[in-house]
Amino acid sequence: MFLAEKGIDMEYVQVDIQKGENLSAEMRAKNPLGKVPVLELDDGTCIAETDAICTYFEALQPQPSLMGTSPLEKATIAMWQRQVELALMLQVGMCFQHTTGYFKDRMLPVPEYGKEAGVNASKYLNILERRLELNDYIAGPRFSIADITALCAIDFARVVDIRLTEKHKNLNAWYQKVSQRESAKA
Amino acid sequence: MFLAEKGIDMEYVQVDIQKGENLSAEMRAKNPLGKVPVLELDDGTCIAETDAICTYFEALQPQPSLMGTSPLEKATIAMWQRQVELALMLQVGMCFQHTTGYFKDRMLPVPEYGKEAGVNASKYLNILERRLELNDYIAGPRFSIADITALCAIDFARVVDIRLTEKHKNLNAWYQKVSQRESAKA
The missing domain is CATH 1.20.1050.10 (Glutathione S-transferase Yfyf (Class Pi); Chain A, domain 2)
Known part of the structure; x- marks a missing residue:
């Protein structure tokens, strides 16, 4: 919803948390806590935590502002x-x-x-x-x-x-x- | 410690949480959750939550940066x-x-x-x-x-x-x- 407000496209990959796919070694390499969502950039850099991912896009594309300006x-x-x-x-x-x-x-x-x-x-x-x-x-x-x-x-x-x-x-x-x-x- | 890193002076008022002073009507008017710390500005505006208070001072005085620049x-x-x-x-x-x-x-x-x-x-x-x-x-x-x-x-x-x-x-x-x-x- 945050990305939609800003009109930012995203490729989504579903991770089945009931099956514990988020706890695999591959996923823990992206986020040591094994939680989703994780934002993976083109160079492989990973940002976990919804609020941190939103912080990234708010800084990258400040308008429309969803986290404040002053x-x-x-x-x-x-x-x-x-x-x-x-x-x-x-x-x-x-x-x-x-x-x-x-x-x-x-x-x-x-x-x-x-x-x-x-x-x-x-x-x-x-x-x-x-x-x-x-x-x-x-x-x-x-x-x-x-x-x-x-x-x-x-x-x-x-x-x-x-x-x-x-x-x-x-x-x-x-x-x-x-x-x-x-x-x-x- | 965050304020000290930025060299910002602050007047501190201690609130005795063991005695529940944070749960008074006066404190709940400043922060409905009745938690400390609360930053009170000169005009009476109150900001609760440590991370939000730090966000305020980071925006007001960005250097030295403690929450990132890019x-x-x-x-x-x-x-x-x-x-x-x-x-x-x-x-x-x-x-x-x-x-x-x-x-x-x-x-x-x-x-x-x-x-x-x-x-x-x-x-x-x-x-x-x-x-x-x-x-x-x-x-x-x-x-x-x-x-x-x-x-x-x-x-x-x-x-x-x-x-x-x-x-x-x-x-x-x-x-x-x-x-x-x-x-x-x-």
Whole structure:
């Protein structure tokens, strides 16, 4: 979605994480943590971590800006991006990994912790709901990477049955607006 | 340490997190997640999240650069910074919170998960050890924010008894070098 907003073409190679293809020696040579996505440049240089890959393309092609232009805007977007990642996306991921046992061949699920992570994620939706009372987008007046991360996290949250409800009035309006962007089809 | 590297003065206000001063209504107005640090500007604008605060000062005063200058250097530093944060600092923090019960007045410790987080942190030290075989600093040839985060995480890890050992030859040499910087006294 970030690349689509910037109109950057990309060749995608699917890696089957359920089968553990991301943990092969070949993939670990590209990213020691064995996680996806990994951006591989023509010279073989690899950049892992979604946020780092976005940082690369934001620097390479600053417009349209998704990570801010002034120091304060950059910092504000970085703050919301990070809080959405840590307090929502990561919590949904931990809830998924620890309550479903989807990766139990490679990690020890601790369901009690998974449930706690799910509660954390639900609580953060209320923080976003209040944030969107006075702001059109999560990081402020402009659409940014934080909106993309929040959209993906909210979509992902359905797998652990965490959903927006009627009380999330602002979040629902924001969700409609953001998910209808052309880039959301990417 | 980041500010000291850039020679930026700052007025610090201590917040007692053990007493939960970070969870007051006043602090939540500055940062809804109730976490520290928070940078408060003269006009009252608040920026939370260490990485976002560093992003602000890097944009405001780019030299000496601690987050990279070219697109590839920015992305490489962002990748290592993030992996050190998520695979080391966060894991040490989770191990601390879930095994010691330090914050049990405000969260449910799950010791089994805490132990797993500690194992994750120890494993990541081995990735850093291999990384430093061919690189002077964590993100490459230059000192960066990733070295600061790793230094702080390794120092913090002592509270859960995770330490560098004799087998961490490269990491020990790097630790000596980085901890002897003038900024490490900050």
